[in-house]
Amino acid sequence: MLEAILVMSLGAVVLGAALGYAAVKFRVEGDPLVEKIDAILPQTQCGQCSYPGCKPYATAIARGEAEINQCPPGGEEGIRKLADLLGREFKPLSAEHGVEKPKAVAVIDEQTCIGCTLCIQACPVDAIVGAAKQMHTIIADQCTGCELCLPPCPVDCITMEVLHETVDTWKWKYPVFPLHPAQVQS
Amino acid sequence: MLRVLAALTPGIAAYAWFFGPGVLIQLGLASLTALLAEALMLKLRDRPIWRSVGDGSALVTAWLIALSFPSTGPWWLVVVATLAAILVAKHLYGGLGQNPFNPAMVGFALMIVAYPLMMSRWPGAGAAMDIGQAGALIFGSHSVDTVTMATPLDTLRTAMHGVETKLSVETFLQSRPDLHAAWKWIAAGYLAGGLWLLQQRIISWHMPTAFLVTLIALAGVSSAIDPSAFNGPLFELISGGAMLAAFFIVTDPVSGCTTPRGKLIFATGVALITWIIRHFGGYPDGIAFAVLLMNVAAPLIDMYTQPKVFGLKDDQGSRHD
Amino acid sequence: MIRQPQQQLFRFNGGVTPEYHKDQSTRVPIGVPPAPTELVIPLHQSIGGTPRPIVSVGERVLCGQRIGEADGDVSAAVHASTSGTVVAIEMRQLPHPSGLSSLCVVLQADGHNDWIACSAFDYEQATAQEIRDYLRDSGVVGLGGAxxxxxxxxxxxxxxxxxxxxxxxxxxxxxxxxxxxLMRERATEIVRGVALMRRVLNAKAVCIGIEDNKPQAIAAMQTAVSESKEDFAVTTVPTRYPAGGAKQLIRVITGIEVPHGRRSVEYGVQCFNVATALAIYQAIALGRPLISRIVTVAGNVSNARNFEVLIGTLMKDIVALCDPLADTDRVIMGGPMMGVELASQDVPVVKATNCILLGSQKIFPPAPPEMPCIRCGECAIACPADLQPLELYWFARAKLFGKAQEYHLFDCIECGCCSYVCPSNIPLVDYYRFAKSEIWAREKEKALADEARERFEFRQFRDEREEHEKVARLAARAAAAAEAKAQSAADLAAASAGGDSGGDDATKALIAAALERARQQGGEIAPKNTGHVSAEQLAEIAQIESRRAEIREQAKPQLPPDS
Amino acid sequence: MTGYFFVVLGAVLVNNVVFVRILGLCPFMGVSKKLETALGMGAATTFVLTMACGSSFVIDRWLLQPNGLEYLRTLSFIVTIAAIVQLTELVIQKVSPLLHQVLGIYLPLITTNCAVLGVPLLNVTLKYNFVESLLFGFGSAVGFSLALILFAAMRERLEGADVPVHFRGTAIAMVTAGLISLAFMGFTGLDKYK
Incomplete structure (x- = not known):
C-alpha cells in the first residue's frame, strides 16, 4: 500500500513539476483567434449580437462565451464560416438576435432633418456627415446598414432603403436543377 | 448504363451455360429488389421516380451483386445485399452520382462478413441443373451440399494453407478441368463485354489496364518465385471476379478516381489489395474489400493527382527577359 | 528568340468540334442597314469604369463626337454614332443577361451623318502616354467579345x-x-492596322492566326499581306473550338500557356482580334473613333447576314432585316457556346455584340432534363483549361465556393465545352458563372467590411483620444483655478458643479424645443408635396427662423460639461 | 526485423485502431471535417501515442511490475498520459498557435482518448518489449492518422453530397465510418503471418 502511495505521489510530483515548468516556459500571450473571427464578421458594428461591436463579439466567441449564431447581418453564410473556423457544428441564426435582412443603407430625409447630430454620434463607422444645425447626409458607400442611427433620431427622418440590383451588383442565379430542389448543404 | 447491362450479357450467358440457370433467378431477384428499393427511396425523397429508375444504375448494381454471389445461394442473400447496396450505400448519400462507395461491393462485403459460409457455396460446374432444381436450391431447404462446392480460389486457399500442402495449382486444375474451362469462358465473356465498353468509350482504358497489368505482374513474379504457394497469372485472371472487376466494378466512375493518374493509382491499388487478401488474408476473394478500401482513398488520391491547370504546367515559365 | 510560327503549331488539350453553321451568313457581303432614327448608346460598354456623360439633353452632336468621357485609365470613351440631338440621358435596358438597365445616351439622328473633323494621329512622334490617351479617347476596345x-x-x-x-x-x-x-472584305485595312500595332508594340514577329475552315479569309489576308510587303505570317490553325480564345490561340501558335491572372505580354506575346486591328487603323490613320462594328445575324432567320452596325442601333431593327422565322423564341448575344440569352430584342447593339443569334425550339431544342453527374470525366477531357469540371460542379452546386476555388474555378474561361459534352445535360457553365459571381460579391462585401472595420477602429481611437484630451484639459483648468483662487476653491467647485448640471439640462431643453418645432414643421412640410407653394415658403421661413433661434440660443455661453 | 515490420503493419492496417478496434472515435469524428485539421490531429496523436507507449512501458516494467503494483496500471497510465497531453498542448500552443486553434478543444480530448489509453494497455496484454511497444504505439497512431486523413478527404467531398436531411452531418459520417470499417475487415487474417 505504502509503495503504491509512494509511486503515485512520485509520479504526481515529477509530472506536476514538468507541467509547471512548461506552463511558464511556453506561456502564450494574446489571442490571434479573435482576429480571425473578427475577419469573418460583417463589421456592421450593429450590436445585434448583444455585444458592443464586432470585435467584442469576436472576443466573446473566442472565449466560448457567445454562440456563433448571433450575427444577423453575417447571416447563414457567416455562421457557416465561423463553424468552419472553430470546428463547431452549424446552427441556424438565433431568432432572439434578429433576422437576416437584405442589405440596406440608411437615408436621411433632408427636409425633416433638424441637424441635431445625434445620428452622427451613433454612427459607428462615421458614415454620416453634417454639423450642428446643418442638414446631415449619409455617405451611402460607407453605410453598413447597422440601423444604429434610427433610434436616436428625434424626428424619425432616417429610413432604411434596400439596395437594388444594378448591372454591377447583379449575380448569376443558381441554375435550375429539376431533379433535386436547390438545397443548402450542411 | 443500359449499354453496361448489355456488355454484361456475354458473361451472364457463359455463366448460365456452365453453372445452370440459377444465376438468372438471382439476377431477377436482385433486379426486382433494386428497382423497388430505388423507387421507394425516390418516393420518400420526393424525387422524380421514373426518370431515375429508368437510368439503369440500380440494375447495374443489382446485376453486379447477383453475378458475384453464388448462383445457388439462398434467395435472401442477394435480396439483403441489394437492399444494403441501394438503400445504405447509394441513397443515404443522395442517390446516383453521390455515393462514395461502390454500392454492389458494399452489398457483397456485408454478406461475406456476415455469412462467410453461405457465400462460399458455389455450384459445381457441369452439374446439369434445370431451372426447377435451381429454384429449389435458392428458395428451398439448405440440403445442398451434394451439388455445391467452393470456388476454385477457396479450394485452393484451403489446399495451400491447409492440410494438403502438396497440392499444386497444376494438379488442382488437372483434377477439375471442367471447372477451369467454365471459369475461363465466363471470364472471356466479361472480357468481350468490357472491350466493347472500351470501344464505346463508356469506360476509359486506364482502370482495366492498370488493374489487369498489376494482377498479372504480381501473379507472374510471385509464382515464379514460389510456384507452390502462389497462383500463375492465368489462374489469377479467370478466378474470382477478376475480369468482372476489371471492366465493370473498378471502372465505376462515381466512387472511383476521376483524374487520369488517379485512375491508374486506384486500379493498381485495387489489384494489389485484392492479391494480398487472396493470398494472405482470411477471405477467399478480396476484390470487394479492395474496391471499398480504394473508394475510401479515392477523394484523397483525386485531390493530389489533379492535372496541372492550363498555364501552370512545369515545362514552361515566363519567357520574357 | 523569334519563333517561326508557320512551321510548328502546338495543340491545347480538350476542345470540341460542334456543328459550325457558318456558311449561313457568309453567302452575301457585309450589308449596311438603313440609318436608324434613334440610337441608344450605353455609356458602359467596356471592361472598367463607366464613362461620364459629357453632353447634355438637347445638345446637337456630330458623328464621332465624344459623348462619354473615360472614367480613369481602365475605361474607354463612348462616341455618338451619327449626328443628331441628344434627347435623353436615362436608364435603358442593356444587352446583358440580367436585363437590367444602365445609363444610356439617347440620340435622335438628323439623317445628315455629319462627322467631326477627323485627322490622322501622328503616333510616331507621340509618347506612350499620348498614344494611350488617344486610343482611350477613341473608344477602341477588343472587339472579339471581351x-x-x-x-x-x-x-x-x-x-x-x-x-x-x-x-x-x-x-x-x-x-x-x-x-x-471582315477579313474577306477589308483585309488591306486590317493589315495596315496590324502594321500600326506592330510599330507601337515594337513586336519582332507578327502572326495572323485563322482557322482552316475559312479558306477565303486566309486567301484574302495572304494577298493583303503580300501586297503590303510586310513580313506577317498568316497561320492556318486547325478548326477546333475554342481555338479562337486568346489563350488557346497563343498556345497553338507559340506553344506558350498564359496562366490565369497573368498577362500574355509577360510572356512576350500580345493578342488582338482582327476587328480590333481595323478599329485601331481607323482611329490612328483616319482619326475616326469606334462607332460601328460588324455584327452577324444568324440562327432562326431566313437571310442570315453580316451587317456593319452603328453602336446604339436597336437589335430588333437589325434582326428585322434578316426576316426572322415565326417560331423565334429567344435572342442570344454571341454564339451558342458562350453567348448570353437576352430578355428582349429591344436593346442596343454595343461594342461587344459580335453576333445576334435567334433561337427556336427547332434549332436549339430545350435541353433534356438534367441528370445527376456520375463523374464520367468527359468534361475533364473536353476542358481546354485542363480543369476538373466535375469537381467544380460538385462544389459549385453545393455552394462550397472555397473548395471550388481550390479546384481553380477562376481558370475557367466559360467556353462551354464541358456543358456541350456532358452526357447528363448539366448546364455546367451556369454553375460556374453562379459560383464566380457569388465569390466576387463576397469579395466586394469583404472589402467593404474591412473598410468599415478601419473606420470603426479609427472612430474608437478618436473617441478615446478626445476622452483623454478632455480629461487633461479639465485637469489643467482645475489646477489653474485652484492656483488662482486658492482661498475660495470649495465655493468655486460647487458653483462649477451646479453650472454643469444646468448646462446639461439646457442641452436637453434645447433638443426638446427643436423636437417640438420639428413636429410642427413635419405637419407643415407634409402638404408641400401636394404643391402648395405658399405653404412651402412658410415652412421654409419657419425653418430659417427656428435655425436662427437655435443659433441665438447656442450663442449663449455654455459651461463645459464635466465628467 | 520482419517481426517489427508486422507489428507496425498490423497496427496500421489489420487492427486499425479506429476501424477495427473501434477506439478513439471522439477525435475521429470531431476533427475529420477538414483535411488540414485531420493532418494536425494525426500528427499530435502520433506524437502523444508514441510517447505514451514508451513512458507507460517504462512505468509498467520498472515501477509497477517490480513492486507488484500491476493493479495501479490503469490509474498510473491515465496520469502519465494526461500529463503528456498537457505538455504537448502547452508546447503546441507556443510553437504553432494556428495548430492549437485548429485542434482547439480536441487536444484535451486526447487525454481521454481511449486509443491513447487502450494502446499502452494492449502493449502490456500483448507482452511487447520496449521497441515493440514503441512501434506498436507508433503504428497505431499512424493507423489513426491514416483513418483520419482518408476520412477527412471523404468528408470534404461528402459535404457537397445531396444527403437526405435527416442524415446530414454526423449521422452520415457515422454511416461512412461503418462502411470503412467493413472495408477494413478485409484485412482480417493478414496478421497471422508475422
Whole structure:
C-alpha cells in the first residue's frame, strides 16, 4: 500500500513539476483567434449580437462565451464560416438576435432633418456627415446598414432603403436543377 | 448504363451455360429488389421516380451483386445485399452520382462478413441443373451440399494453407478441368463485354489496364518465385471476379478516381489489395474489400493527382527577359 | 528568340468540334442597314469604369463626337454614332443577361451623318502616354467579345517590345462570321492596322492566326499581306473550338500557356482580334473613333447576314432585316457556346455584340432534363483549361465556393465545352458563372467590411483620444483655478458643479424645443408635396427662423460639461 | 526485423485502431471535417501515442511490475498520459498557435482518448518489449492518422453530397465510418503471418 502511495505521489510530483515548468516556459500571450473571427464578421458594428461591436463579439466567441449564431447581418453564410473556423457544428441564426435582412443603407430625409447630430454620434463607422444645425447626409458607400442611427433620431427622418440590383451588383442565379430542389448543404 | 447491362450479357450467358440457370433467378431477384428499393427511396425523397429508375444504375448494381454471389445461394442473400447496396450505400448519400462507395461491393462485403459460409457455396460446374432444381436450391431447404462446392480460389486457399500442402495449382486444375474451362469462358465473356465498353468509350482504358497489368505482374513474379504457394497469372485472371472487376466494378466512375493518374493509382491499388487478401488474408476473394478500401482513398488520391491547370504546367515559365 | 510560327503549331488539350453553321451568313457581303432614327448608346460598354456623360439633353452632336468621357485609365470613351440631338440621358435596358438597365445616351439622328473633323494621329512622334490617351479617347476596345480597352494592351509592351504579335482571326464559335467576312472584305485595312500595332508594340514577329475552315479569309489576308510587303505570317490553325480564345490561340501558335491572372505580354506575346486591328487603323490613320462594328445575324432567320452596325442601333431593327422565322423564341448575344440569352430584342447593339443569334425550339431544342453527374470525366477531357469540371460542379452546386476555388474555378474561361459534352445535360457553365459571381460579391462585401472595420477602429481611437484630451484639459483648468483662487476653491467647485448640471439640462431643453418645432414643421412640410407653394415658403421661413433661434440660443455661453 | 515490420503493419492496417478496434472515435469524428485539421490531429496523436507507449512501458516494467503494483496500471497510465497531453498542448500552443486553434478543444480530448489509453494497455496484454511497444504505439497512431486523413478527404467531398436531411452531418459520417470499417475487415487474417 505504502509503495503504491509512494509511486503515485512520485509520479504526481515529477509530472506536476514538468507541467509547471512548461506552463511558464511556453506561456502564450494574446489571442490571434479573435482576429480571425473578427475577419469573418460583417463589421456592421450593429450590436445585434448583444455585444458592443464586432470585435467584442469576436472576443466573446473566442472565449466560448457567445454562440456563433448571433450575427444577423453575417447571416447563414457567416455562421457557416465561423463553424468552419472553430470546428463547431452549424446552427441556424438565433431568432432572439434578429433576422437576416437584405442589405440596406440608411437615408436621411433632408427636409425633416433638424441637424441635431445625434445620428452622427451613433454612427459607428462615421458614415454620416453634417454639423450642428446643418442638414446631415449619409455617405451611402460607407453605410453598413447597422440601423444604429434610427433610434436616436428625434424626428424619425432616417429610413432604411434596400439596395437594388444594378448591372454591377447583379449575380448569376443558381441554375435550375429539376431533379433535386436547390438545397443548402450542411 | 443500359449499354453496361448489355456488355454484361456475354458473361451472364457463359455463366448460365456452365453453372445452370440459377444465376438468372438471382439476377431477377436482385433486379426486382433494386428497382423497388430505388423507387421507394425516390418516393420518400420526393424525387422524380421514373426518370431515375429508368437510368439503369440500380440494375447495374443489382446485376453486379447477383453475378458475384453464388448462383445457388439462398434467395435472401442477394435480396439483403441489394437492399444494403441501394438503400445504405447509394441513397443515404443522395442517390446516383453521390455515393462514395461502390454500392454492389458494399452489398457483397456485408454478406461475406456476415455469412462467410453461405457465400462460399458455389455450384459445381457441369452439374446439369434445370431451372426447377435451381429454384429449389435458392428458395428451398439448405440440403445442398451434394451439388455445391467452393470456388476454385477457396479450394485452393484451403489446399495451400491447409492440410494438403502438396497440392499444386497444376494438379488442382488437372483434377477439375471442367471447372477451369467454365471459369475461363465466363471470364472471356466479361472480357468481350468490357472491350466493347472500351470501344464505346463508356469506360476509359486506364482502370482495366492498370488493374489487369498489376494482377498479372504480381501473379507472374510471385509464382515464379514460389510456384507452390502462389497462383500463375492465368489462374489469377479467370478466378474470382477478376475480369468482372476489371471492366465493370473498378471502372465505376462515381466512387472511383476521376483524374487520369488517379485512375491508374486506384486500379493498381485495387489489384494489389485484392492479391494480398487472396493470398494472405482470411477471405477467399478480396476484390470487394479492395474496391471499398480504394473508394475510401479515392477523394484523397483525386485531390493530389489533379492535372496541372492550363498555364501552370512545369515545362514552361515566363519567357520574357 | 523569334519563333517561326508557320512551321510548328502546338495543340491545347480538350476542345470540341460542334456543328459550325457558318456558311449561313457568309453567302452575301457585309450589308449596311438603313440609318436608324434613334440610337441608344450605353455609356458602359467596356471592361472598367463607366464613362461620364459629357453632353447634355438637347445638345446637337456630330458623328464621332465624344459623348462619354473615360472614367480613369481602365475605361474607354463612348462616341455618338451619327449626328443628331441628344434627347435623353436615362436608364435603358442593356444587352446583358440580367436585363437590367444602365445609363444610356439617347440620340435622335438628323439623317445628315455629319462627322467631326477627323485627322490622322501622328503616333510616331507621340509618347506612350499620348498614344494611350488617344486610343482611350477613341473608344477602341477588343472587339472579339471581351471588350478590354485596347490602349492598355498596346501600351504594355511599348518600351520593351514583344516577341510575337498575334492577330486573332480564328473565330471558333459556331454561327459567328463577322471576323471571317471582315477579313474577306477589308483585309488591306486590317493589315495596315496590324502594321500600326506592330510599330507601337515594337513586336519582332507578327502572326495572323485563322482557322482552316475559312479558306477565303486566309486567301484574302495572304494577298493583303503580300501586297503590303510586310513580313506577317498568316497561320492556318486547325478548326477546333475554342481555338479562337486568346489563350488557346497563343498556345497553338507559340506553344506558350498564359496562366490565369497573368498577362500574355509577360510572356512576350500580345493578342488582338482582327476587328480590333481595323478599329485601331481607323482611329490612328483616319482619326475616326469606334462607332460601328460588324455584327452577324444568324440562327432562326431566313437571310442570315453580316451587317456593319452603328453602336446604339436597336437589335430588333437589325434582326428585322434578316426576316426572322415565326417560331423565334429567344435572342442570344454571341454564339451558342458562350453567348448570353437576352430578355428582349429591344436593346442596343454595343461594342461587344459580335453576333445576334435567334433561337427556336427547332434549332436549339430545350435541353433534356438534367441528370445527376456520375463523374464520367468527359468534361475533364473536353476542358481546354485542363480543369476538373466535375469537381467544380460538385462544389459549385453545393455552394462550397472555397473548395471550388481550390479546384481553380477562376481558370475557367466559360467556353462551354464541358456543358456541350456532358452526357447528363448539366448546364455546367451556369454553375460556374453562379459560383464566380457569388465569390466576387463576397469579395466586394469583404472589402467593404474591412473598410468599415478601419473606420470603426479609427472612430474608437478618436473617441478615446478626445476622452483623454478632455480629461487633461479639465485637469489643467482645475489646477489653474485652484492656483488662482486658492482661498475660495470649495465655493468655486460647487458653483462649477451646479453650472454643469444646468448646462446639461439646457442641452436637453434645447433638443426638446427643436423636437417640438420639428413636429410642427413635419405637419407643415407634409402638404408641400401636394404643391402648395405658399405653404412651402412658410415652412421654409419657419425653418430659417427656428435655425436662427437655435443659433441665438447656442450663442449663449455654455459651461463645459464635466465628467 | 520482419517481426517489427508486422507489428507496425498490423497496427496500421489489420487492427486499425479506429476501424477495427473501434477506439478513439471522439477525435475521429470531431476533427475529420477538414483535411488540414485531420493532418494536425494525426500528427499530435502520433506524437502523444508514441510517447505514451514508451513512458507507460517504462512505468509498467520498472515501477509497477517490480513492486507488484500491476493493479495501479490503469490509474498510473491515465496520469502519465494526461500529463503528456498537457505538455504537448502547452508546447503546441507556443510553437504553432494556428495548430492549437485548429485542434482547439480536441487536444484535451486526447487525454481521454481511449486509443491513447487502450494502446499502452494492449502493449502490456500483448507482452511487447520496449521497441515493440514503441512501434506498436507508433503504428497505431499512424493507423489513426491514416483513418483520419482518408476520412477527412471523404468528408470534404461528402459535404457537397445531396444527403437526405435527416442524415446530414454526423449521422452520415457515422454511416461512412461503418462502411470503412467493413472495408477494413478485409484485412482480417493478414496478421497471422508475422
Amino acid at each position: 471588350v478590354f480597352p485596347s490602349h492598355l494592351k498596346l501600351n504594355a509592351g511599348h518600351q520593351i517590345g514583344i516577341d510575337t504579335l498575334i492577330i486573332n482571326g480564328a473565330e471558333c464559335e459556331p454561327y459567328i462570321t463577322c471576323d471571317d467576312m
